[in-house]
Amino acid sequence: MKASVINEFGDVNVLKYSDVETPKPKRGNILIKILAAGINRFDLYIRKGEVAPELPFPHILGTDAAGEVAQLGEGVTSFNVGDRVIPAPGYPTKEEEYTIRPTNTAPSFTIPGLGVWGTYAQYMEVPERFVMKDITGLKPEEVATLPIAIATGVHATKEIGGVKAGDKVLVHSGASGSGSMIIQIAKALGAQVATTVRDNKKGEAVKKLGTDLVINTREEDFVERIKQWTGGQGVEVVIDNLGGDVLAKSLESVKPGGVVVAFGFVAGTQVSFDIRNLFFKQKQIRGSMASDIDDLKYGLELVRKGKIKPVLDHTLPLSRAAEAHRLIAENKVTGNIVLLPWEE
Numbered sequence: 001m002k003a004s005v006i007n008e009f010g011d012v013n014v015l016k017y018s019d020v021e022t023p024k025p026k027r028g029n030i031l032i033k034i035l036a037a038g039i040n041r042f043d044l045y046i047r048k049g050e051v052a053p054e055l056p057f058p059h060i061l062g063t064d065a066a067g068e069v070a071q072l073g074e075g076v077t078s079f080n081v082g083d084r085v086i087p088a089p090g091y092p093t094k095e096e097e098y099t100i101r102p103t104n105t106a107p108s109f110t111i112p113g114l115g116v117w118g119t120y121a122q123y124m125e126v127p128e129r130f131v132m133k134d135i136t137g138l139k140p141e142e143v144a145t146l147p148i149a150i151a152t153g154v155h156a157t158k159e160i161g162g163v164k165a166g167d168k169v170l171v172h173s174g175a176s177g178s179g180s181m182i183i184q185i186a187k188a189l190g191a192q193v194a195t196t197v198r199d200n201k202k203g204e205a206v207k208k209l210g211t212d213l214v215i216n217t218r219e220e221d222f223v224e225r226i227k228q229w230t231g232g233q234g235v236e237v238v239i240d241n242l243g244g245d246v247l248a249k250s251l252e253s254v255k256p257g258g259v260v261v262a263f264g265f266v267a268g269t270q271v272s273f274d275i276r277n278l279f280f281k282q283k284q285i286r287g288s289m290a291s292d293i294d295d296l297k298y299g300l301e302l303v304r305k306g307k308i309k310p311v312l313d314h315t316l317p318l319s320r321a322a323e324a325h326r327l328i329a330e331n332k333v334t335g336n337i338v339l340l341p342w343e344e
């Protein structure tokens, strides 16, 4: 099969469009023909060697995909060849841990494109239990924008952040792959949502997602604007996919007893803040990483009901994965870029 393979860590040029052996599905596994593969910023960190320095090569990146069942391993009963499917964006690699919940707490939990070969390929192998029937009714390239963003977004917003109807929530980087989903998840949970962007073009795009307040942080201080929006109180929850200095300011944007969910580190991995701002007002910082299989089911049901729409920037053939990585690194993407493995 064709795949975009890395044989070393490095810049975008380490992504090589090559031939590799097509996996043969083991007992209990399914071979999925990938119709579209999503790209996430996390893939860039793995490519650069910042996540798993011991990764064995050759390696195939990519967590998100939409596809169809190509071949059934022995014992697989719940799918037929040709079914449209979505692989879960993470699962335990040890069979004895398949039933551990939340899925992401299993010791052998990993995501495709990290601990196992990923989706930048024409085929991938996934355990039957972690393959979902595609109920969305969307095109493959739209579906491929969803799995990790929607599942981790549900996990961070509903499970870790505890967002509920009537809450005011701040979501950073509303035009990002994660932010654009989290806004819609928080709205579906009945919250009012503010979001940050750094240019007005992306601001217009996020307004279409139902955002109640858009703050361009190059023009306004988001802490001040959030204070105005909440009558001086602060929001109940911030979902912080940026980290760094932004997270310190997120802490100033939550009300007493409020929660900041640490979700990403685009703006930096180190944070410095006055500890009194945390404990005098009994605020909390909670980490959220990956998701449970039920988070994916919950999110896809929202998609099926039309409450969440994919945000597809554009598609590129799989052979142009390097270009897609470059565009993400340059912050030129609204929502997600998707690779098409069968397009020249």
Ligand SMILES: NC(=O)c1ccc[n+]([C@@H]2O[C@H](COP(=O)([O-])OP(=O)(O)OC[C@H]3O[C@@H](n4cnc5c(N)ncnc54)[C@H](OP(=O)(O)O)[C@@H]3O)[C@@H](O)[C@H]2O)c1
Binding pocket: 040, 041, 042, 148, 149, 152, 173, 175, 176, 177, 178, 179, 197, 198, 199, 202, 241, 242, 262, 263, 264, 265, 266, 267, 288, 289, 290, 291, 328, 331, 332, 333, 335
């Ligand atoms: N915890 C989890 O389970 C989980 C799941 C998914 C993603 N994540 C993390 O969430 C983060 C975002 O991922 P993503 O896939 O949504 O990324 P993305 O789609 O590439 O979007 C990131 C956006 O951040 C903005 N940005 C870049 N540098 C910035 C800075 N210094 N200050 C403020 N904004 C900046 C840019 O938008 P503008 O130029 O428009 O501002 C950029 O487009 C990553 O760290 C990722 O690893 C975590």
